[in-house]
Amino acid sequence: MGDEKDFTILFHAKNRQEMELGKQLLEGAGIPVVVGASDRVEMLEVLVGSSAEGQLTIAVPKDRFDEASGLIEDAWGPDALSGR
Numbered sequence: 368m369g370d371e372k373d374f375t376i377l378f379h380a381k382n383r384q385e386m387e388l389g390k391q392l393l394e395g396a397g398i399p400v401v402v403g404a405s406d407r408v409e410m411l412e413v414l415v416g417s418s419a420e421g422q423l424t425i426a427v428p429k430d431r432f433d434e435a436s437g438l439i440e441d442a443w444g445p446d447a448l449s450g451r
Contacts, residue, residue: 374401376389377427378449390402392439398427
């Protein structure tokens with residue numbers, strides 16, 4: 368996979384399930400994915416079973432951003448990436 372500097376954040380997931388679903392959808396289409404979570408999110412998940420919105424991220428190659436955003440919007444609706 369390319370250098371992470373060649374990736375850009377596609378969206379911030381609301382929870383781990385949304386992050387995993389997005390990752391599977393994109394990887395199924397052959398789009399490389401980098402996922403991220405801060406230590407704060409990991410600790411919240413352990414302590415209270417939830418995550419902080421905006422801390423779980425899905426990043427894709429910059430040159431495939433339009434393709435990836437189209438896939439997410441087709442699967443989850445036209446407003447899926449608005450405000451993220």
